[in-house]
Amino acid sequence: MSLGKTEVEYISRLAAIAVDENEVEQVAGKLSNILDLFKQMEAADTANVEPMAHPLDQVQRLRPDVITETDEHEKLQSVAPAAQDGLYLVPQVIE
Amino acid sequence: MHNLTIKQMSEKLHAGEITSVQLTQHYLDRISKYDAELNAYVTVTPELAMAMAEEADRQLSEGTAGLLTGIPVAHKDIFCTDGVKTSCSSKMLDNFIAPYDAHVVTQLKKAGMPILGKTNMDEFAMGSSSESSYYGPTKNPWDHQAVPGGSSGGAAAVIAAGLAPMATGTDTGGSIRQPASFCGITGIKPTYGTVSRFGIVAYASSFDQAGPMTRSAEDAAWLLDAMAGFDQRDSTSLHREKTDYAAGLNNSLKGLKVGVPAEYFGEGLDPQVEKIVKDAIAEVEKLGAEIVEVSLPNKDLAVPAYYVLAPAEASSNLSRFDGVRFGHRCENPKDLQDLYNRSRSEGFGAEVKRRIMVGAYALSAGFYDAYYVKAQKLRRLVRDDFTRAFEQCDVIMGPVAPTPAFNIGEKTDDPTSMYLADLYTIPVNLAGLPGMSVPAGFVNDRPVGLHIVGPYFSETKLLNIAHQYQQVTDWHTRMPAQYQ
Numbered sequence: 001m002s003l004g005k006t007e008v009e010y011i012s013r014l015a016a017i018a019v020d021e022n023e024v025e026q027v028a029g030k031l032s033n034i035l036d037l038f039k040q041m042e043a044a045d046t047a048n049v050e051p052m053a054h055p056l057d058q059v060q061r062l063r064p065d066v067i068t069e070t071d072e073h074e075k076l077q078s079v080a081p082a083a084q085d086g087l088y089l090v091p092q093v094i095e
Numbered sequence: 096m097h098n099l100t101i102k103q104m105s106e107k108l109h110a111g112e113i114t115s116v117q118l119t120q121h122y123l124d125r126i127s128k129y130d131a132e133l134n135a136y137v138t139v140t141p142e143l144a145m146a147m148a149e150e151a152d153r154q155l156s157e158g159t160a161g162l163l164t165g166i167p168v169a170h171k172d173i174f175c176t177d178g179v180k181t182s183c184s185s186k187m188l189d190n191f192i193a194p195y196d197a198h199v200v201t202q203l204k205k206a207g208m209p210i211l212g213k214t215n216m217d218e219f220a221m222g223s224s225s226e227s228s229y230y231g232p233t234k235n236p237w238d239h240q241a242v243p244g245g246s247s248g249g250a251a252a253v254i255a256a257g258l259a260p261m262a263t264g265t266d267t268g269g270s271i272r273q274p275a276s277f278c279g280i281t282g283i284k285p286t287y288g289t290v291s292r293f294g295i296v297a298y299a300s301s302f303d304q305a306g307p308m309t310r311s312a313e314d315a316a317w318l319l320d321a322m323a324g325f326d327q328r329d330s331t332s333l334h335r336e337k338t339d340y341a342a343g344l345n346n347s348l349k350g351l352k353v354g355v356p357a358e359y360f361g362e363g364l365d366p367q368v369e370k371i372v373k374d375a376i377a378e379v380e381k382l383g384a385e386i387v388e389v390s391l392p393n394k395d396l397a398v399p400a401y402y403v404l405a406p407a408e409a410s411s412n413l414s415r416f417d418g419v420r421f422g423h424r425c426e427n428p429k430d431l432q433d434l435y436n437r438s439r440s441e442g443f444g445a446e447v448k449r450r451i452m453v454g455a456y457a458l459s460a461g462f463y464d465a466y467y468v469k470a471q472k473l474r475r476l477v478r479d480d481f482t483r484a485f486e487q488c489d490v491i492m493g494p495v496a497p498t499p500a501f502n503i504g505e506k507t508d509d510p511t512s513m514y515l516a517d518l519y520t521i522p523v524n525l526a527g528l529p530g531m532s533v534p535a536g537f538v539n540d541r542p543v544g545l546h547i548v549g550p551y552f553s554e555t556k557l558l559n560i561a562h563q564y565q566q567v568t569d570w571h572t573r574m575p576a577q578y579q
Contacts, residue, residue: 014455015410016417016432017448018440027452033511034453040399041469044476051471052478054301054331055287055527056551061330068327075194081424088419091428 003028003035096121097257098574101166101314104260108155108165115155115165119148119209122167126211126258129578135233135243135252137172138180139212147209154207163321164207169259171250172213173220174200174305175294179210183296184228185218187422187442197294198326199263199305206321211259215249218444219413220270220298222246223516224506227446232503235278236575238541241500244274250308251278255542256578261318262308266530267298268401269495269520271306275532276495276544281561281571282308283315286551287527288333290319291326297412299405300331302524311571312533312561316341319554335552343559349383351560354488356391359519365498368543371536372494375545375564379492382563389484389491393476397522400477402514403457403470404525409447410454416442449510478526481548490560491548494519495532499541519546529554533561534570542570 003011008028012019019027073086082089096118099107107113123141130136144167151165175181175193177200182188196204204210218227225248226232233248235241236256243252247264251274254262264271266284275282283306290305297303307318319340326332355376360369380386418424418438425441428434443451457466484491496516506513523530528551532544545564549557565571 011452011456012436014459015448015452016414016435016439017443017451018436020440027449030449030510031453031456034402034449035456037399037511037514038403038457038466041396041403041466041473044393044396044473046469046472046476049472049475051468052475053471055478055525056333058288058331058333061334063327072194077420079191079194079421081418081421090419091430091434093431 003032097125097260100311101260101309101317104166105162109160115148115151115209116145118165119144119167119211122211122259129256129258132239133234133236133252133256133258134231135215135249135256135258136169136212137182137184137215137230137249140179140210143179144209144211151207151209161206163317166208166260167211168203168208169211169214169250169253169262170200171216171247171262171264173216173265173296174263175296176200176210176213179213181213181296182229183219184216184230185442185444185447186229187416189229189423191421195294198291198328199322200294202321202324203263214247214253214262217246217248219296219447220246220265220267221409221446221450223269223273223513224501225249225274226503226507227444229444234503235500235541236578237279238500240502241541242277242503244277244500246270247308248274251275251280251282254278254280254308254310255575257574261314263305263322264308265295265303265305266524267302268405268524269517271308272495272520272530272532272544272546273517275308277500277542279534279542279570279573280308280310281312281315281531281533282306283319283531283554283557284523284529285319285323285554286529288331289323289554291324291329291332293326293328299408300412301408302405311565312558313341313344316344316558338555340555340558343555344562346559347383348379348560348563351384351490352488353379353384353386354389354484354491355386356389356394356484356491356493358391358394359493363497364494365538367538368494368498371538371543372492372545375535376492378567379560379564382567387488389487391480391484391522393473393480394518394522396473397477397525398514398518400470400473401521401525402453403466404474406450406454407457407467408454410451410458413447413451418442446510474525477522481522481526481528485550489549490553490556493546495544495546496520499538499543523548527551529557531557531561533564536570
């Protein structure tokens, strides 16, 4: 399977990763090779096979709905690239 | 001191023959001397190590110390370590000082193990050579032209070169076992859910599993004892009774049934690696084991299935790196989307970006059934192969990797050829089984490991087999001449 410029732009949007104009071709080539590897899966007959999400087929564990976390707001925010007054700063979203 | 087993170190510490401060300083000195050439550590933490060593000595003198108290450890740079840079070998996290400890780090702190530092790895654990690190490749202590394997390549290298007595690693598709094989050390990936994932930077959560990387099986049993256990904070942590992993080390192997899958000795396997693995199996047979042929017919489907599922999970897990809450942020973003796209593009390396993009694509509308669901079905077929095989045998043995360590730069331009280096380890992760690599010989001075895979929760048995094998062989005691 060979990806073109349009597909790479679409995938770049899905992944929220900017791809440089001059890298598009190289990225397309390498992604196409990986998709070729996926083609090998088609050979297997999986008509009556259930998808498997967990090795031990376990389901999500539940816990009582009580507060267990302590407030570590300040410590966790100390590693933010831009924060002020307990808030994360991002470019203006609404005009 | 770096040639002692963990048991010997523990005995000497408890007898007062050596102190943790001396032992820790010895390793810090070796790191200063050798790590510049190996690049196995991303961060060395001498002050932290010495403070912890002093505390360990206090516990030793007061008689409150445990078996591992005072024995230093190196953590793969994927384990969050409070107050210490936790980079995952990515530019994205180059400025990230972890605000809390991973469960494994907490456990080993409780055990009294001084932290020497954080070891190099493939960026976000995505790789099989440790070359994709933002901090440059780690070299294989046996041959500086060779890769140490990956993704836990730094951890394997520090054990092989005697720059730490014990190390932690993680294994998503072979990342403990393959570097253990390439560096001639012992590594075990436990059953999925045995060791808590809390505080481990997530790659593919349904596969990620942490385990010990050490010189010998006995050392690994001791470290696994301290690492394993239920943790409420990991939603897939297994609630089971505490296991004593060292308890069965001395059991006899008489009557053990070893399954050898014909599919693991076919095309693509280096004939010299094949010989070493077959010799190792013959050695286990001499110890009383019986060899039976088993079949894993869906082996070849494992690699493509893994490279759909792991990137799909990664694309979701790594969406947290948004340039807002922590990690790298681009300069002068023009709007929020630009902030996301450019921060991620600048912060992630090429392989990480590739896997996120492939994963996002595999999960996207129109491809979800053909790729993601199909791969999940193959995952079951691969698991069922093992279930059937274990009806005929107690464990399976074969190669860890098709070749010894390859050269630095040899596979970097061809990601798919790198993926195939994991064809023997990946099926074990798909099934969630425990697997181990044990040093078994050398090809042109590069180490080769024996792969032992068991049913769920058979870690004690795997360690028993490896320990018995290590009683009659000395591959695990060898060190590269320049680091002896």
